[in-house]
Amino acid sequence: MGLSRLQGVLAQLYVDAELRERWHTDVVGLAKDFGLTAEETEQLAALSAWQVDFFAKSLKNKRLGQARKLLPSTAKVLGRSFAREFFAYAERPIPEGIDKHRLDTLRFVDFLGRRVNEGNDAVPAWVADLARYEAAWLELRKGRSVFEMRMFRYDLRKPLNEVGVTQDPSVPLRRRSMAFWICLPRGRVVHWLFPVQYTFF
Amino acid sequence: MDKALPSLGVGIGYREPILSELFLRRGSVDFLEIVADHYLDAPREKMKELELLSENFILVPHAINLSLGTAEGVDEDYLGKLAALVNWLDPPWWSEHIAFTRAGGVEIGHLSPLPRTRQAGDVFSRNVERVSERIHPPLILENITWLVDIPGAEMSEAQFVASVADQTGCGLLLDVTNMYTNAVNHGFDASAMLEVLPMDRVVQLHFAGGHTQEGVLIDSHGYATPDEVWDLMGSVVARAPVKGILLERDENIPPLDALLPELEQAREIGRRYRRWD
Numbered sequence: 001m002g003l004s005r006l007q008g009v010l011a012q013l014y015v016d017a018e019l020r021e022r023w024h025t026d027v028v029g030l031a032k033d034f035g036l037t038a039e040e041t042e043q044l045a046a047l048s049a050w051q052v053d054f055f056a057k058s059l060k061n062k063r064l065g066q067a068r069k070l071l072p073s074t075a076k077v078l079g080r081s082f083a084r085e086f087f088a089y090a091e092r093p094i095p096e097g098i099d100k101h102r103l104d105t106l107r108f109v110d111f112l113g114r115r116v117n118e119g120n121d122a123v124p125a126w127v128a129d130l131a132r133y134e135a136a137w138l139e140l141r142k143g144r145s146v147f148e149m150r151m152f153r154y155d156l157r158k159p160l161n162e163v164g165v166t167q168d169p170s171v172p173l174r175r176r177s178m179a180f181w182i183c184l185p186r187g188r189v190v191h192w193l194f195p196v197q198y199t200f201f
Numbered sequence: 202m203d204k205a206l207p208s209l210g211v212g213i214g215y216r217e218p219i220l221s222e223l224f225l226r227r228g229s230v231d232f233l234e235i236v237a238d239h240y241l242d243a244p245r246e247k248m249k250e251l252e253l254l255s256e257n258f259i260l261v262p263h264a265i266n267l268s269l270g271t272a273e274g275v276d277e278d279y280l281g282k283l284a285a286l287v288n289w290l291d292p293p294w295w296s297e298h299i300a301f302t303r304a305g306g307v308e309i310g311h312l313s314p315l316p317r318t319r320q321a322g323d324v325f326s327r328n329v330e331r332v333s334e335r336i337h338p339p340l341i342l343e344n345i346t347w348l349v350d351i352p353g354a355e356m357s358e359a360q361f362v363a364s365v366a367d368q369t370g371c372g373l374l375l376d377v378t379n380m381y382t383n384a385v386n387h388g389f390d391a392s393a394m395l396e397v398l399p400m401d402r403v404v405q406l407h408f409a410g411g412h413t414q415e416g417v418l419i420d421s422h423g424y425a426t427p428d429e430v431w432d433l434m435g436s437v438v439a440r441a442p443v444k445g446i447l448l449e450r451d452e453n454i455p456p457l458d459a460l461l462p463e464l465e466q467a468r469e470i471g472r473r474y475r476r477w478d
């Protein structure tokens with residue numbers, strides 16, 4: 001088999017759930033779409049389904065582990081739902097590049113926001129805010145930006161204080177809050193999080 | 202492979218949580234392996250950390266995403282950044298894996314096994330040749346764990362690793378935990394690999410402990426090293442001119458003190474076979 005063609009198909013099989021489904025049910029059709037020869041099709045069909053599925057699952061688990069590390073408070077508050085939501089998101093392949101896990105996590109934060117906007121109640125709206133709050137720290141830690149500003153629908157101060165001590169922080173007040181981050185020399189960051197009393201935005 | 206590589210002793214893979222303890226236990230750690238990818242495109246703070254480490258320890262860069270097995274060739278952008286880092290650190294050697302991590306514009310996100318064929322070996326050695334034009338310190342190659350057995354293999358895992366080492370002229374980073382893991386998952390005898398692998402090319406070892414999930418042994422680097430791996434390590438060190446043995450710990454990272462007995466055990470194995478004092 002042409003090695004680059006084989007590797008291309010394998011890479012997609014490992015990361016793309018839809019393609020894997022197709023491979024399970026219609027390997028000949030799939031091979032045709034990839035322009036594989038008869039011999040190559042046979043090779044694709046001879047792959048062990050459980051090995052490929054297990055590997056694909058472990059790739060998603062690895063991404064989940066990284067996201068958990070990068071969004072510790074969100075992961076704590078969502079508990080088991082964190083993994084369920086992440087797996088729903090992770091049907092899409094991981095972004096490319098050196099910084100892929102951070103990018104992956106930032107995209108997952110966007111996904112959580114979309115879940116809320118779609119009215120999906122598996123993710124409480126304030127937790128999507130919390131995830132955006134943690135995402136801002138990720139942007140800063142990369143050292144690219146020196147200033148970040150975020151608006152939130154909820155007052156995040158209370159859950160952020162509580163998350164260190166309890167897995168189940170109380171639902172915060174639905175009152176807008178705002179956060180600023182400014183990077184100073186030697187890696188120091190000044191940070192404010194405060195409720196917005198008046199709507200001036 | 203350069204025969205004059207220095208003997209480093211026993212080391213540990215650097216992870217942020219053990220930074221301050223490392224300085225307190227400097228006498229117990231002869232060298233550190235740093236994940237090169239963490240320092241490509243890194244913020245200034247991260248590079249300062251690297252400078253601090255390099256002033257106090259011998260550092261060996263370990264790359265994970267060069268994808269030396271990709272038929273389309275290595276990513277020149279990644280290579281450029283990696284070359285700048287490795288050449289700047291000027292380590293005794295650096296390492297990458299016998300694997301591919303991307304193909305056809307898709308990032309797999311993990312080390313994936315190559316088909317064990319001559320063609321894959323040719324591609325690999327062509328890529329290594331390109332890389333050595335840019336990166337000056339010697340490269341050593343690590344065996345990975347694999348679950349997916351790609352149909353059409355022309356040789357065993359040990360034969361493939363041996364032929365890649367032969368074709369590229371590189372030394373080997375033998376991960377004894379990976380050998381054991383593959384042997385368990387695919388039902389072969391890990392020590393039989395030693396009959397086939399070119400032991401004179403082994404420069405460094407990795408060891409760690411994993412866990413079992415759904416009947417599959419996973420190299421999670423999160424648990425104590427099992428007895429079988431210690432035995433295998435002994436057999437390798439008895440036969441190979443090992444210059445360094447390194448513990449990898451990525452999950453359940455305890456205080457460094459809790460890992461020192463494993464480093465001591467590895468040091469003792471090296472001493473027993475006079476690999477160092």
Ligand SMILES: [Fe+2]
Pocket residue numbers: 343376407449
């Ligand atoms: Fe390893």
